[in-house]
Each structure stands twice: as structure tokens, then as C-alpha cells.
Amino acid sequence: MWRLARSAASNLRRTRRFSTSIPGPCIVHKRGADILHDPWFNKDTGFPLTERDRLGLRGLLPPRVISFEQQYARFNDSFVSLAKWRILNRLHDRNETLYYRVLIDNIEDFAPIIYTPTVGLVCQNYSGLFRRPRGMYFSAKDKGEMMSMIYNWPGYQVDMIVLTDGSRILGLGDLGVQGIGIPIGKLDMYVAAAGINPQRILPVMLDVGTNNQKLLEDRLYLGLRQPRLEGEEYLSIVDEFMEAIHAHWPKAIVQFEDFQMKWAFETLQRYRKRFCMFNDDIQGTAGVALAGLLGTVRAQGRPLTDFVNQKIVVVGAGSAGLGVFNMAAQVVSRMAGAEAHPQFFLLDKDGLITTERKVVDPAAAPFAKAPGEIEGLGLREGANLVEVVKKVKPHVLLGLSGVGGIFNEQVLKAMRESDSPKPAIFAMSNPTMNAECTAVDAFNHAGENIVFASGSPFKNIDLGNGKVGHVNQTNNMYLFPGIGMGALLSGAHLISDGMLQAASECLASYITEEEIQSGILYPPTRSIRDITAEVGAAVVQAAILKNWRKDAVMWDPESSGGDSGICQTRHVVSSLQPSCS
Ligand SMILES: NC(=O)c1ccc[n+]([C@@H]2O[C@H](COP(=O)([O-])OP(=O)(O)OC[C@H]3O[C@@H](n4cnc5c(N)ncnc54)[C@H](O)[C@@H]3O)[C@@H](O)[C@H]2O)c1
Numbered sequence: 001m002w003r004l005a006r007s008a009a010s011n012l013r014r015t016r017r018f019s020t021s022i023p024g025p026c027i028v029h030k031r032g033a034d035i036l037h038d039p040w041f042n043k044d045t046g047f048p049l050t051e052r053d054r055l056g057l058r059g060l061l062p063p064r065v066i067s068f069e070q071q072y073a074r075f076n077d078s079f080v081s082l083a084k085w086r087i088l089n090r091l092h093d094r095n096e097t098l099y100y101r102v103l104i105d106n107i108e109d110f111a112p113i114i115y116t117p118t119v120g121l122v123c124q125n126y127s128g129l130f131r132r133p134r135g136m137y138f139s140a141k142d143k144g145e146m147m148s149m150i151y152n153w154p155g156y157q158v159d160m161i162v163l164t165d166g167s168r169i170l171g172l173g174d175l176g177v178q179g180i181g182i183p184i185g186k187l188d189m190y191v192a193a194a195g196i197n198p199q200r201i202l203p204v205m206l207d208v209g210t211n212n213q214k215l216l217e218d219r220l221y222l223g224l225r226q227p228r229l230e231g232e233e234y235l236s237i238v239d240e241f242m243e244a245i246h247a248h249w250p251k252a253i254v255q256f257e258d259f260q261m262k263w264a265f266e267t268l269q270r271y272r273k274r275f276c277m278f279n280d281d282i283q284g285t286a287g288v289a290l291a292g293l294l295g296t297v298r299a300q301g302r303p304l305t306d307f308v309n310q311k312i313v314v315v316g317a318g319s320a321g322l323g324v325f326n327m328a329a330q331v332v333s334r335m336a337g338a339e340a341h342p343q344f345f346l347l348d349k350d351g352l353i354t355t356e357r358k359v360v361d362p363a364a365a366p367f368a369k370a371p372g373e374i375e376g377l378g379l380r381e382g383a384n385l386v387e388v389v390k391k392v393k394p395h396v397l398l399g400l401s402g403v404g405g406i407f408n409e410q411v412l413k414a415m416r417e418s419d420s421p422k423p424a425i426f427a428m429s430n431p432t433m434n435a436e437c438t439a440v441d442a443f444n445h446a447g448e449n450i451v452f453a454s455g456s457p458f459k460n461i462d463l464g465n466g467k468v469g470h471v472n473q474t475n476n477m478y479l480f481p482g483i484g485m486g487a488l489l490s491g492a493h494l495i496s497d498g499m500l501q502a503a504s505e506c507l508a509s510y511i512t513e514e515e516i517q518s519g520i521l522y523p524p525t526r527s528i529r530d531i532t533a534e535v536g537a538a539v540v541q542a543a544i545l546k547n548w549r550k551d552a553v554m555w556d557p558e559s560s561g562g563d564s565g566i567c568q569t570r571h572v573v574s575s576l577q578p579s580c581s
Pocket residue numbers: 168169170171172260261281285288315316317318319320321347348349350351399400401402403406428429430431434454455456474475476477
């Protein structure tokens with residue numbers, strides 16, 4: 001007893017020395033490396049630049065200052081979460097029924113383990129963590145063999161496939177074959193959220209090499225040791241895979257996931273009119289973000305039609321950022337006509353994109369600002385983020401850049417001058433370390449009246465006086481399971497814009513007025529089965545109502561038992577989820 005009390009007192013003393021919020025004299029006689037080696041005083045990368053100068057630490061630490069919250073998140077990610085992932089993965093290997101029961105019952109706690117953010121860490125360490133294979137691997141060396149390889153899969157029927165080539169895994173870059181963790185995590189969400197039969201899912205890795213030099217030199221790396229295939233060579237591999245899969249399982253739905261931008265757009269265009277497929281990073285993300293953007297208009301107490309006047313700055317002109325602007329632009333032109341000029345500002349690594357730029361990606365070109373549109377604001381080609389925020393005073397600042405901390409103190413403070421009384425900050429990049437800002441920083445610097453959403457989960461913030469800064473998770477997990485399930489149940493041959501739009505609108509209207517007023521834009525993760533059933537029903541409805549009459553090719557009445565009507569489709573969706581209620 002006495003020993004316990006003594007150790008508790010010693011811990012308390014340590015915590016006090018560590019905490020900056022407890023007053024009292026604390027004279028540190030040490031300097032430089034001695035401080036870094038002293039756990040009582042060391043703050044690691046958390047030392048601000050002024051303290052680094054004062055304590056002789058300059059040059060002894062990497063240059064970036066990482067906040068205490070970020071250090072905490074990193075510890076959780078790398079140690080606690082990975083240990084939990086190992087335990088869950090062993091259960092998955094041993095007893096799948098128990099695994100999914102545990103996952104469904106604890107989705108709020110376990111989604112961050114099997115999905116973002118921990119899945120990112122798993123992918124980074126995949127070759128070392130590898131024990132048993134899961135899913136299928138098709139490599140550049142398998143050209144000409146894929147049709148026969150499919151017969152090696154033990155499952156009789158496959159409904160849902162998530163496919164990656166590992167070229168842009170979350171915000172972590174090219175992880176080659178190690179990216180297989182993402183299709184596995186996404187399909188776990190299909191089972192948990194949409195009730196898809198786990199024996200009918202197939203995670204797939206298309207290994208066409210990697211341009212990640214570190215992996216190519218890693219003796220444990222399990223993928224092809226060659227640079228990525230490019231051009232026609234690359235496309236011929238994806239073509240062969242898509243044809244083989246659909247020859248064998250014609251009704252399987254393919255979700256493209258975490259492809260680098262050029263191939264994300266190219267493959268979407270190439271296949272969306274031939275196969276029942278979608279790109280989650282372009283289309284799923286766009287729908288989720290749009291739901292949040294519409295929620296923001298409601299949170300500002302304005303009618304939805306005011307969406308056309310929202311000034312939106314998107315940072316990151318990749319597959320996700322462009323997907324968001326494309327879908328948002330469609331909504332603006334539906335509301336205000338094709339002549340409407342959305343007030344959208346797009347930045348990439350070279351700053352504000354304008355028509356003055358020498359090379360603009362064709363997908364970004366429609367959102368490049370003409371000089372006449374920005375001169376009045378005092379902006380020019382390549383203007384940096386702080387300048388843009390200060391001058392535009394946006395209603396919404398949305399990050400899909402993959403760059404952690406890019407919404408720094410200056411940028412967030414500039415959001416205090418937003419033209420909206422309730423500005424929105426969406427830090428959508430994953431995993432946690434790549435989020436454009438933390439929730440704490442957003443509420444601290446941009447003010448308590450913001451609405452905040454992040455791609456990876458953060459905890460709600462205690463603002464004092466009983467007030468809570470609500471943290472939303474804005475992640476495509478709220479849509480892709482419903483899109484896939486709706487496409488599957490409707491028997492649709494293709495996934496149309498109408499179906500995706502219906503999914504997004506369904507998510508937007510799921511949140512009540514009261515919730516919106518307290519800064520809630522998205523449902524909690526624990527409601528994921530309920531929202532997925534709703535989204536699935538909306539997708540089925542759109543597939544039947546919009547495509548059945550307009551385009552007979554889009555709809556196969558035989559596969560779904562005829563024109564059964566909306567009431568029945570809702571029944572079908574809920575009956576697919578026996579343990580939903
Ligand atoms: N929350 C979600 O549901 C969700 C969905 C999709 C993607 N994401 C995240 O979004 C991020 C980007 O994904 P993507 O597919 O668009 O990637 P991408 O590689 O296609 O695009 C990244 C874009 O960010 C830009 N960029 C890079 N550095 C920048 C900087 N310093 N300043 C401004 N822009 C910069 C690049 O120029 C590029 O336009 C990833 O971290 C991914 O995890 C989140």
C-alpha cells in the first residue's frame with residue numbers, strides 16, 4: 001500500500017513537471033541534449049522554436065514542431081492501435097463470424113483500427129506484419145493469366161470488389177503492394193455497415209510495381225521490385241483484370257480505391273459506361289463532402305438555395321478535391337442555371353490555380369480563376385493559402401491535400417475574418433497525421449463558432465463553461481457501403497451520377513435541424529448501419545426511377561425481380577441486414 005502511494009506521488013510530481021498548465025517555479029539548469037535525454041523535461045518535437053533557441057536545442061530536433069495532441073495521436077496510432085489491430089486480425093484469421101460480430105457491436109471503437117487511421121500504419125508496415133494472405137494479388141507478371149487465376153479464388157460468388165494499385169494510399173503516397181490493407185479495411189466496412197456477405201467480398205491488389213525507392217530497397221518488401229508500369233502497358237493490365245472479373249462474376253461491383261490522380265480519372269472514364277464500378281476517392285468523397293457543405297449552409301441559418309453564394313476554398317487539386325468541386329458545381333448549376341458562376345477557389349502545391357498557369361491539368365481547368373475574377377480581390381496566379389483566405393474570406397475552407405498541418409495558426413486565424421458568422425473548416429486528409437489541422441487547433445485559432453469536420457476521427461473539444469466543440473468525421477465511409485449495396489440490390493448495370501447524387505442528398509437530409517444547430521453535420525459512426533440502409537435505399541430508388549425509363553441499358557429487371565417499386569426496395573435493404581436493429 002505504502003509503496004503504491006509513494007509511486008503515485010512520484011508520478012504526480014512527474015506529471016506536474018511535464019504539464020505547462022500547473023503554476024509554480026521550475027528552473028531548468030540543463031541545456032541541449034541533456035534536456036532531450038531527461039524524461040522529466042523533454043517535450044521532443046513539441047519544443048516551440050523560441051524554447052529551442054533558449055535551451056540550446058536548435059539543430060538537435062527535426063525542424064517541424066509537433067503539438068502535444070499530435071504526439072499523443074502518434075503514440076496512439078503506432079503503439080496502442082497497432083496492438084489492437086494485431087488482436088483483431090488474429091481473430092479475423094481464426095473465426096470470421098465472431099470477428100464481424102465484434103466489429104459491428106463496437107464499430108465506434110474499432111473502425112479507427114481496421115479503417116482510417118490505423119490501416120494507414122498497417123499498410124506502411126505491411127511487409128513486416130504479413131502472416132497470412134487475404135484477398136487476391138494480380139501482378140504485371142500475370143499478364144495473360146488473369147482469366148484462369150480467378151478460378152483460384154475459393155469463393156463461389158463475389159458481389160463486391162475493392163481494387164487498388166497502391167499508388168496513393170491515404171496521404172501516405174505510393175506504398176506498392178502494401179496498399180492491400182485499404183481494400184481489406186474498406187470491405188470490412190461493407191460487411192459491418194451494409195451487411196454484405198463476407199464470403200462474397202474480394203479485396204484486390206493490382207501490383208504494377210512501385211516508385212517508392214525505400215520499398216524497392218526493403219529486403220522484406222513483398223511486391224514486384226520494378227518501377228510502376230506506365231501508359232498503355234499499365235492500362236492493359238487493368239483492362240485484363242476488369243474483363244476477367246466480369247467474365248467470371250458479371251454482377252460484381254468494383255470500387256476503385258486510392259489510385260494516383262491520373263489513373264483515377266482515366267480508369268473512371270474508361271470503365272464507368274462498361275462496368276458497374278465507381279471511384280470512391282472521386283465520387284464517394286464528393287458526395288460526403290457535398291452533404292457537409294449543404295449542412296454548413298443550414299448551420300449558417302440560410303436557405304439551401306444560398307449554396308450558390310458560398311465561397312469555398314479547396315486546398316488540394318487531386319482526385320478528391322476535383323471530385324468535390326465537380327459535384328458541387330453540378331448542384332450550383334441545378335440551383336442557379338448553367339450560367340451560374342460558383343465562387344470556388346482551388347489551390348494545389350503551387351498555390352491558387354488560375355488560367356495564367358502554364359500547365360493546368362485538364363480536370364482542374366474548369367476551376368482555374370480568370371485574372372478578371374480575382375484582380376478585385378488583390379489575388380494573382382499562385383497566391384498562397386494565407387493570402388487567399390485573408391482576401392476571399394471564405395465561408396468554407398476544405399483540405400484534401402494530404403499535407404498535415406497546412407491549416408496552420410496563421411491560416412486558421414485568418415478564418416476569423418470569414419464572411420460567414422459560422423465558417424466551416426474541413427480537414428479531410430487521412431490519416432490523422434496528414435489532417436490539415438487538428439480539432440484543438442481549429443477551435444483554438446479559428447474561434448468557437450466554427451463547424452469542424454475531419455477525415456480521421458478526433459475527439460470533441462471541451463470549450464469550457466459546458467460548451468462542446470463538435471467534431472464531425474467527414475469520410476467516404478458514410479457513402480461507399482450504401483452506394484455499393486444500392487447498386488448491387490438494384491441490379492443496375494452502371495453507377496450513374498443520379499445514383500451518386502441521391503446517396504449524397506440522403507446523407508445530407510439524415511441530420512435534423514437541431515443537430516445542425518449544434519454543429520453536427522454527419523451521423524456518429526455508431527449509426528453507420530442505419531445511414532447505410534438509408535443511402536442504399538436512396539441509390540436503389542434512383543436506379544429504378546431515373547434509369548429505368550431513361551436508359552434501359554442501365555437497368556436489368558430480371559436480376560432484381562422486376563419493377564418492384566420503392567417501398568419494396570426499402571424492405572429489401574432492411575431485410576439484407578438481419579442484425580441491423
Ligand atoms: N475524408 C475522406 O473521405 C477522403 C477521401 C478521399 C481522399 N482523402 C484524403 O485526401 C488526400 C488527397 O487525396 P487525393 O486522392 O486527392 O490525392 P492526390 O494526390 O490526387 O491530390 C493531392 C493534391 O494536393 C495538392 N498538394 C500537395 N501539397 C500541397 C500543398 N502544400 N498545398 C496545397 N496543395 C497541395 C497536390 O498538388 C494535389 O493537387 C489524401 O490524404 C486522402 O487520404 C480523404
